[in-house]
Amino acid sequence: MFLQIKNLSVTFNSIYGKTDVLEDVSLHVNKGEIIGIVGESGSGKSVTALSILGLLDRNAEITNGEIIYKDKNLLQLSEKEIQLLRGKEIGMIFQEPMTALNPTMKIGKQIANVIQKHQKVNKKEADRLTIAALKDVKINDPEEVAKKYPFQLSGGMRQRVVIALAMSAPPELVIADEPTTALDVTIQAEILKLMQELCEKKGTSIILITHDLGVVANICDRVYVMYGGKIVEEGNTKQVLMKSSHPYTRGLIESLPEGKSQDEALKVLHGESFNPRNRPQGCVFYSRCPIRTEKCLHEQPTIVEVNQDHKISCWEAEVYVDHQELV
Amino acid sequence: MLTIKNLSKQFDGVIAVENISISIKRGQTYGLVGESGSGKSTIGNITIGLLEPTSGTIKFKEKELWNKKGKFIRPPAGMMQIVFQDPQSSLDVRFTIKDIVTEPLRALPKQMQKEKFSNEYLVQLMRRVGMNEDHLNRYPHEFSGGQRQRIAIARAIITDPEFIILDEPTSALDVSVQAQILNLLKQLQKEMKLTYLFISHDMSVIRYMCDEIGVLYRGRLVEEGETEKLFLSPQEEYTKRLFSSLPRLSTVKEG
Numbered sequence: 001m002f003l004q005i006k007n008l009s010v011t012f013n014s015i016y017g018k019t020d021v022l023e024d025v026s027l028h029v030n031k032g033e034i035i036g037i038v039g040e041s042g043s044g045k046s047v048t049a050l051s052i053l054g055l056l057d058r059n060a061e062i063t064n065g066e067i068i069y070k071d072k073n074l075l076q077l078s079e080k081e082i083q084l085l086r087g088k089e090i091g092m093i094f095q096e097p098m099t100a101l102n103p104t105m106k107i108g109k110q111i112a113n114v115i116q117k118h119q120k121v122n123k124k125e126a127d128r129l130t131i132a133a134l135k136d137v138k139i140n141d142p143e144e145v146a147k148k149y150p151f152q153l154s155g156g157m158r159q160r161v162v163i164a165l166a167m168s169a170p171p172e173l174v175i176a177d178e179p180t181t182a183l184d185v186t187i188q189a190e191i192l193k194l195m196q197e198l199c200e201k202k203g204t205s206i207i208l209i210t211h212d213l214g215v216v217a218n219i220c221d222r223v224y225v226m227y228g229g230k231i232v233e234e235g236n237t238k239q240v241l242m243k244s245s246h247p248y249t250r251g252l253i254e255s256l257p258e259g260k261s262q263d264e265a266l267k268v269l270h271g272e273s274f275n276p277r278n279r280p281q282g283c284v285f286y287s288r289c290p291i292r293t294e295k296c297l298h299e300q301p302t303i304v305e306v307n308q309d310h311k312i313s314c315w316e317a318e319v320y321v322d323h324q325e326l327v
Numbered sequence: 328m329l330t331i332k333n334l335s336k337q338f339d340g341v342i343a344v345e346n347i348s349i350s351i352k353r354g355q356t357y358g359l360v361g362e363s364g365s366g367k368s369t370i371g372n373i374t375i376g377l378l379e380p381t382s383g384t385i386k387f388k389e390k391e392l393w394n395k396k397g398k399f400i401r402p403p404a405g406m407m408q409i410v411f412q413d414p415q416s417s418l419d420v421r422f423t424i425k426d427i428v429t430e431p432l433r434a435l436p437k438q439m440q441k442e443k444f445s446n447e448y449l450v451q452l453m454r455r456v457g458m459n460e461d462h463l464n465r466y467p468h469e470f471s472g473g474q475r476q477r478i479a480i481a482r483a484i485i486t487d488p489e490f491i492i493l494d495e496p497t498s499a500l501d502v503s504v505q506a507q508i509l510n511l512l513k514q515l516q517k518e519m520k521l522t523y524l525f526i527s528h529d530m531s532v533i534r535y536m537c538d539e540i541g542v543l544y545r546g547r548l549v550e551e552g553e554t555e556k557l558f559l560s561p562q563e564e565y566t567k568r569l570f571s572s573l574p575r576l577s578t579v580k581e582g
Contacts, residue, residue, distance in 0.1 A: 040501035041472075155363075184362035185528065189572035211502065214574030221580070238579050255506035257535035258576060262554075265513070266506040266535075272471040273501045288503075 001068075002205055003052070003173060004028040008065035010047055010056070010229075019276050021047050022229045023284075025065070029173065034199055034206040036220035036237070038213060040252075042274045044229035045209045049175045052207075053090060054082045069173075088118045091166035095178040097158035100165075101150040107134075107161055108146025111168055118169040133164045137194055156187035163194065170202055177209045192219050213253060217241055225249045228274040228284030235310030245320045246312040248285050283315070291316045328353045328490055328522045329374065334383035336369055343369045345546045347383070351539075353489075356516065356523040358537030358554070360530060362569070365543040367526045371492045374524065375409050376401065387490070404434040405486025412495035414475030418467040425449065425463040428482045435486060443485060456481045457511060473504035477511070484515060494526045509536060530573045534558055542566050 010022040022044045029035050039045040050056050052067055052074065067074040069090075074082060086092070094100045102110055111133055112126040121129065134142035137160040150158055159179065166174055176195065180188035196219050199206050208220060216223050216237060223240050225233040225248065233246040244250040251269040260266060271288040280286050283296040296315050304317040329351040336344040344366040351357040359367040372378040374385055376392070376399035385392045387402050394400055408431070411417040418427055428449070432440050442448065450460040456477040467475060476496065483491055493512065497505040509532065515521060527533050533540055534554055541551040542565070550563045561567045 040503060185530070185572040185574075186362065186568055189574070192574070212574065213502070214576055217576045217579040218574045219580060241576055241579050252503055253576065255503055256531065256576070257506070257509065258531040260535055262535060265510050268506045268510060269503040270507075272473055273504060275471075 001028045002031045002070070004068045005048070005052070006066050006068065008048070008051060008067065009063045010044075010051060011061045011063050012057075013059045013061060016277060020229060020279055021060075021276050022051070025226075025229070025231055027224050027231065027234070029205050029207060031172075031205055032199065032203045033221050034196070034208060034219055036216040036223040037207065037209045037226060038211065038216050038223055039226035040211055040273055042228070042276055043226040045226050046177055047229075048226070049177050049207060049209050052175060053086055053092060054079070055092075087114060087166075087171070088169045089172050091169060091171035091174040093159075093162055093166045093174060093176040093179045095181050097155060097162045097182070098150060100162045101158065103150050105149075106146065107148055107150065107153070111146075111161070111165055114165055115168050129168070133168045134161070136167065136198065137161070137164045138190070139164075155183055156191070159183060159187075159191055160194070163191070163198075167198055167202070167204070171204060173205045173207070175207045175209070178211070179208070180215065181210070181212070188215075195219070213241065213256065214258070225252075228279070229276060230284050230313065232285065232314070233310075233312045235306070239306075239310045242325045243306075243310070243320075245306050245310070245317060246285075246314050247289050247291050247316070247320070250320060251288075251290070291319050328355075328388060329524070330384075330386040331370070331374075332384045332386075334370065334373065334385065335381045336366070336373060336378065337381045342546050344373075347543075347546075347548050349541050349548065349551065351522060351524060353522055354516075354520055355539065356525050356537045358525045358527065358533040358540035359543060360527060360533045360540055360569075361543030362528060364545065366546040367528075367543050368494055369546075370543075371409070371494050371524060371526050375407060375492055404436075405431055406488055407490045407492070408483035408486065408488040409492040409494065410476070410479050410483050410496050413499045414467075414472060414479050415499070417479055418475055420467055423464055423466060424470075424478055427467070427478060428452070428463075428485055431482060431486050452481055452485055455484070455515070457507070471504075472500050473507060476500060476508055480508075480511065480515070484519065484521075487519070488521070490522045490524070492524045492526070495528070496525075497532065498527065498529065505532075512536070530570060542569065544569075 005025060005027050008022055008025045012019045012021055025048055037045045037048060062075060108130050111130040115129050116126040130146060131142045134145055139145050139160055180191050195206060198204060210216060220237045223237045224231050227248050233240055233249045244253055254267040255269055257266060269288055282298045283301050286292050286296050301313045301315045303311050303313050305311050306321055331347060331349050334344060334347045361367045373380050379397050380393055392400055429444060432443050453460055453462060458477055497508050525536050537554050540554050540557060541548050544565045550566045561570055
């Protein structure tokens with residue numbers, strides 16, 4: 001296994017006291033694979049990603065677990081050692097491209113700097129690689145774009161530059177946190193295709209964090225569904241989306257307007273988004289669950305295998321197993 | 328209900344909306360769909376009187392909304408309302424929910440104000456949007472995104488409007504909460520015989536909610552028609568591209 005997160009738990013310290021935001025999260029990424037982490041606000045999907053690169057805020061405390069990357073536990077590396085991995089072996093793409101770029105530096109220089117640092121080449125060679133990197137992300141006039149500042153580019157172009165930056169090292173793993181959420185759909189489609197191509201061409205693994213099940217369906221090989229800081233369902237994308245066996249995933253898919261006729265009311269997950277300050281004793285989904293029992297209130301569910309490629313964390317696992325396909 | 332004719336709007340020479348004509352029938356939901364910068368919110372804002380058109384006319388129930396001097400002629404108070412995208416910023420944090428919800432009443436005639444300020448009416452209103460009377464004395468920060476949007480909807484319907492502009496009403500919400508709000512909007516429409524102008528960039532939401540849609544691209548209306556017809560056989564190149572870009576669950580990757 002290429003990257004493996006084992007039993008990761010994270011707590012935030014704030015004026016309200018301690019808040020557990022991740023509880024016992026385990027996941028893995030294979031070489032050349034695109035995995036999705038999908039969840040709504042407060043599900044812990046971004047915290048999971050940030051903890052891999054040691055980018056959590058200072059008020060965050062990792063209370064348990066390990067993150068094994070190529071036989072090293074990233075949580076035990078010094079700041080200096082992890083700095084060597086960031087950008088070089090593990091790249092990061094954030095949601096808002098404007099904040100990820102330096103507004104006072106020309107695009108070409110930003111990319112060339114990264115290339116020079118990670119690939120130990122001279123300036124001339126770095127400049128050449130920069131143009132190649134911009135071409136790789138389907139920018140038609142790379143020489144022109146390299147001379148521009150971030151503010152002179154559109155959102156879609158900026159996100160391409162960010163991807164070019166993240167891929168320039170080139171890294172072995174890219175963590176993309178809602179990379180297309182701030183973009184229009186037509187541009188989103190292009191960027192997703194681009195990421196997929198880069199993954200195939202260079203064998204890069206990608207962790208894609210998103211709230212959009214449609215995006216997951218289109219590009220991820222496997223998916224982890226998070227709710228309330230826990231992974232509630234995981235497995236092969238097709239299985240998880242079409243044969244969702246956890247009441248949350250199922251409810252989420254059924255509540256989408258896609259494919260519904262206008263005169264049928266949408267199925268609704270009752271209640272409000274998860275609030276980590278009111279973490280329940282039992283199952284995190286208890287208050288909104290349509291199939292909850294007394295047991296779920298008091299005891300946290302264990303992980304159950306639906307089959308070899310599909311796991312859920314639920315006491316009532318058998319309920320949906322033989323249900324009809326969703327999509 | 329609403330007729331827009333040859334509407335244009337320029338900001339310092341930049342064209343935001345160009346020569347747009349649409350008409351919305353009573354009781355219908357008309358969807359404006361488009362990407363950022365397509366001008367969809369500009370049209371909403373001109374209709375509600377927040378922006379002045381450069382040229383063109385808008386008629387609401389046969390009456391012009393903007394006169395020749397560029398002045399907004401307010402339709403009868405409370406007849407037209409708007410719900411914005413972000414309930415975080417559209418509710419004043421220093422007001423109680425009661426203050427927020429009843430604010431539009433100040434524009435109504437005295438007699439109607441009296442009736443609607445009554446506790447009974449407010450309780451009924453809150454229940455109608457899926458909240459309860461205990462919430463009236465609380466403040467916005469005590470509520471989640473979905474609840475805040477319910478409050479914004481309560482504020483819009485308190486005056487018994489006939490027409491509501493919904494500007495991306497669920498775009499800031501989690502998917503699981505979005506369904507609740509869409510159901511609520513449909514139910515209210517039926518009960519109160521409302522007409523909606525529904526502005527959104529989300530095609531699956533538009534398809535589910537609207538009777539007719541107009542597709543905007545760079546300030547122009549590139550295509551218009553009945554929702555299902557348009558989705559099944561879009562004619563214009565841009566519409567086709569827009570519809571096919573939407574990531575769908577039904578095209579799940581094989582693996």
